[in-house]
Amino acid sequence: MSKEDTECGEHEPTRMNADDIESVIAEVYDHIEPDTAERANLRNVATRLSSRAESAARERCPDADVLQVGSTARDTWISGDRDIDIFVRFPPTVDREALEQYGLEVGHETLPDGHEEYAEHPYVKGTVEGFDIDVVPCFRLESATEIRSAVDRTPFHTQYLEQRLDDELAADVRLTKQFLKGIGAYGSDLRTRGFSGYLTELLVCEYGGFRPLLEAAADWQPPVELDPEDHGRETFADPLVVIDPTDPERNVAAVCSAENVARFQHYAREFLEEPRVELFEPDEPEPLTKAELCSHVERRATTPVVIQFAAPDLVEDQLYPQLQKSLDGITSGLNDRGFDVLRATAMAGETAAILVELAASERPAVERHEGPPVHVRTHAEGFYETYADDPETYGPFIEDGRYVTERPREFTTAREFLESDRLFDVGLGAHVETALEDEYTVLVGEEITALLDAFETALSRYFDPRP
Amino acid sequence: MSKEDTECGEHEPTRMNADDIESVIAEVYDHIEPDTAERANLRNVATRLSSRAESAARERCPDADVLQVGSTARDTWISGDRDIDIFVRFPPTVDREALEQYGLEVGHETLPDGHEEYAEHPYVKGTVEGFDIDVVPCFRLESATEIRSAVDRTPFHTQYLEQRLDDELAADVRLTKQFLKGIGAYGSDLRTRGFSGYLTELLVCEYGGFRPLLEAAADWQPPVELDPEDHGRETFADPLVVIDPTDPERNVAAVCSAENVARFQHYAREFLEEPRVELFEPDEPEPLTKAELCSHVERRATTPVVIQFAAPDLVEDQLYPQLQKSLDGITSGLNDRGFDVLRATAMAGETAAILVELAASERPAVERHEGPPVHVRTHAEGFYETYADDPETYGPFIEDGRYVTERPREFTTAREFLESDRLFDVGLGAHVETALEDEYTVLVGEEITALLDAFETALSRYFDPRP
Structure with a gap:
């Protein structure tokens, strides 16, 4: 970017950069796109386990069904990702206790070597052919606003995105995720406080791709407020607000810190100005000697x-x-x-x-200790009497109409x-x-x-x- | 004062204290009241010089007169005071240049060994029989609001107080001045920023004596606003406001600092609670080794x-x-x-x-230096570029959405x-x-x-x- 560009506030990438951007994107994409074998392998495992889960669920509740969710379901996963999430949906007429019992039974039947973990519901987690599988029970509801726990919302997210993500956008979701991983801002866990997968997918859909998202982010003026379904009713104090298309009362970016929003803006500008593959690679510093x-x-x-x-x-x-x-x-x-x-x-x-x-x-041995204004008679007299004869204390003296002492510091x-x-x-x-x-x-x-x-x-x- | 008194907010001196107060006052008064010889001596010198000044003034302007002003004129002086102020008043028809010329001539005729000093007007100062004499020219005006310089106001102050001070109040003015000297709050010079003589006299008149003044001051809630003539039109930001009875637009206590107001309150309480002669004696500390x-x-x-x-x-x-x-x-x-x-x-x-x-x-070798929020793009980019490659600087990094660096401290x-x-x-x-x-x-x-x-x-x- 030339000096003139900076001064007049324009930030259009030059043509040379545009070519660079495309070649960097192509190079990164080569690394992160799962190849045919990897896809087939994942699809096989996912399909097999889904139907196993479905049979087990139907035995207990004929009205149950099974849904594969998450990035592997939406084809927005990155080569090397090993997570398969299978959601077992029960009708809301099933009570919560039964749902938990059925859920665990279905989980164990699907993953005979699995173990139980606890989030809002207990669920079963296991490893099959190198994939990390979660079998999670939830309620099948009409609308995300009726959910009883956070997992009930997930199927709605998958449905919403499946309708909007074509192959090109899915590829750009992969790129964006890898970029966020590279800069250390990917993940809505409370250590990272960054961008969740769902948030990333919504942003790519909303801006129409990786590059338009970065160009927009470079100029964001937080608070940034997006509402894809134009149905938001609440106001949020967060720097980035993306109203959940499936729930008007939820900010998908609630956990994303101001630091990570700024970090994304910073590296978006870096990439647009000087595109390079390294930005997509998490930077593990040399250990300090x-x-x-x-x-x-x-x-x-x-x-x-x-x-x-x-x-x-x-x-x-x-x-x-x-x-x-x-x-x-x-x-x-x-x-x-x-x-x-x-x-x-x-x-x-x-x-x-x-x-x-x-x-x-x-610190010094003494610290300044301000008392009340002298005119607040009862307090002032009490303060003065407390310190006047204390051999450890300097003062009281008067400054700006208040008693002040210098007394020994505790530490x-x-x-x-x-x-x-x-x-x-x-x-x-x-x-x-x-x-x-x-x-x-x-x-x-x-x-x-x-x-x-x-x-x-x-x-x-x-x-x-x-x- | 008993503990109960403090708690219920009452501060009436007990009877025992009242006796003590009277005996302390009597003892102090013995020291500060000028005796007959000292008074006669001062009166002789003042009268002689006043008539000398009057003759000299009348020679130049038949309509001129002479007024003795200040504490020695009002009998509010303390034994040992040596100041005699003689004001020579010319009618306002005299122009300022003539006033200054006449004033100096009259001064030199009155004080042949005197020398010239400069305030707003030049005037003549000299020593006669151990007294410090000022001969000051001013205009004789109808009202203090018409004054042309600060000295023109002085005769009005003397007139106002002469009408109000009887012997008893004059004695209490002496006591109050000595008390203020003892606590280091007497004088409107810009080193002390305390209570002027005129302010002290007004306060004693207003509260009706030394003791009622101290009892009131002990409970003052600054800003304290007094307006003896009930004619004030301005508002003042000072902790103590006493509207000049001769000039509704002037706060007589303008120079008195919050510290000295509080000091007066503090020692008023000290005196009322435990009356003692030492409070009237300026405390000269032992030199520090x-x-x-x-x-x-x-x-x-x-x-x-x-x-x-x-x-x-x-x-x-x-x-x-x-x-x-x-x-x-x-x-x-x-x-x-x-x-x-x-x-x-x-x-x-x-x-x-x-x-x-x-x-x-x-201090450490580095200091934290906060840059702009990352989203303020042009400034943020400028800041980042300035420091990104500076080997002396740590960062820039991002905190709360801003760039921050740690750069070498200047000192x-x-x-x-x-x-x-x-x-x-x-x-x-x-x-x-x-x-x-x-x-x-x-x-x-x-x-x-x-x-x-x-x-x-x-x-x-x-x-x-x-x-």
Whole structure:
């Protein structure tokens, strides 16, 4: 893009770029399109298991049917994807207990080596010929607005998209998913808080393809509001709002963070300006060495502090929100006590760690403490009497009509605070709090090199932050 | 005052206190009332000089007259006061140039050894038998609203108060002035920003004496608005508003700071609760020793920094506002760069010093730098391109939808900033700026002991701050 383009606010890709874009797309597409054998293989397994599930379901409820859902059903899957989702639908006259019982029985008959998992309903999960199969019971309803649990909605999504996705759009969905994976914004799990598969498919349909979507996203002015069926009735505070075509009260992009919306915009511009295959490839940074870590800490002249503890035994969708809450609480606790936080992150694997990088890890022995305005007589007299004869306190004196004292600080180092019981006064995730009550370690400064064994990649990313 | 009193919000002095109050007042009054000889002496000098001034004025303008003004004219002066103010009034038909010429001639004839000083008009000042005499020309007007300069107003003040002050109120004015001197809140000069003599007299008249004034002040809820003549038309943003009885558009207390209003409230309560003579005695702290200074700095674990320079050759009413402005500017300059200011003060004598006590005198090598939201495309692209390939900068990365970088800080120590030219980017008083351009010294930490020679008392006050 030329300088003139930037200045007049126009962002049309030049012809040269347009050619580049097509050749990059072709190259990426070659990698991600499942070939004939892979497709046939998947179709065989899916068909076999679907009919097995259908027989088992009909035995229990003659009115039941089976629906294959998800990207493998809609031909929007990427070569290498191994997920087959089989939904077993029962009429709403079946009660919930029966649905759960039938669902598990059908699941076990379909996947004799499967095991039970629990979401809103229990369901059966198993592996067949290398594919990951879910057999999930749900209700067959007239409309998505009548759903009783989130899984009941899925068949409506599949129906809606099947009517709209032709082969060309399905190919562009694949490209878009791979692009979002490449930039780290794919997935509506609560660790990523990115774009779900369904959201991606809706966006590609709505804008008419991968490239028009990227061109639009490059110019998005959040909040961006899309309503394919023009039936939305609610307002949402999210940066990206896509009203579910099957449910006017639901924002499909509710979980997508402002950061991921901005990230998509950033990389959309990058791609349009300088198209390249690397943008479609998730970037796994080189692990950080001890020498590099020490060199960053020295160069930045900050004080990193870490709370390390046993990772609570939770699924990621429960763990990461708790880590985030704990990170926010500890960050506030440090900031409130004058230990200025520059940046912070949470990491989890076999162990968990909250890393907070401080601009100031030591504070003076005294802190300013503002009392009431002198004219608020009863409070003011109480404040004055409390401190007037306290040998630990400077003042009270008067500033701008208020009493002010300088009193001893509770904590003069971040370590003292982090090692004290006051740490438990900040907002912590429930299971994180339990883990900390059990045991935790505080690392300060170059002591954080002890984290490298567990988090060499996460630390590498932290010290080389990118969009 | 009992605990019950505090809780129910009542603050009536008990009978025991009332007796104490009267005996303290009697003791103070003994010290401050001029005795017969002192009064006679002052009256002799004042009368002699007034008639000398009157003859000289009548020679030049038969319609001129002479008025003795100020506390010595109104019998509200305190034993030891040496100021006699003689105002020479010319009719408004005299033009301003003639007034100034006549005024100086009359002044020199009245005070042959006097010298000229300049306020709004030039006037003559001299010493006679130990008294400080001002001979000031002004216009004789029908009403204070017609005044042409501030001195024209003074005769109206004297007239107004002479009609209202009886001997008892005059005695209470003396007490109140001495009380305000004792607590450091007397004087409308721009160093003190306290209660002027005229304001004190109006307050005593308005509340009917020293004690009722203190009882009222103890419960003031600023802004406090008094309008003795009930003719005010303007609104003022000051904490204490006393509409001038001779000029509805003027707040007599305009210069009185919130700090001094609060100070008066604080000590009014102190006196009513525990009356004592010491409250009427200005408290000159013991000079601070080097060992004490070092012990305070160590105990507080702060970093005091000082800018010391040659005191600009200005009268206090010009110097102190400039010092205050410079203090505010330097404090902001330090805070803005992350050097958190705990408290600060300016000191002036033969040399001048701005002392700023820092909670943090060192900062990391990097600072967070927030860019535009990613969606503001042209700005966002410009920001990204500026920093993307800068090897000194971490990022850009995305937080909450914005680009953020961590870039090298300009100053990592307060000393570097104070010794740099960037010091001159902050708001400085004009003459302070000139003085600093000439030369200044930066002292850090215990180096500030070098200030003790010049400011041992001011430093003592700083490290033992009181209301």
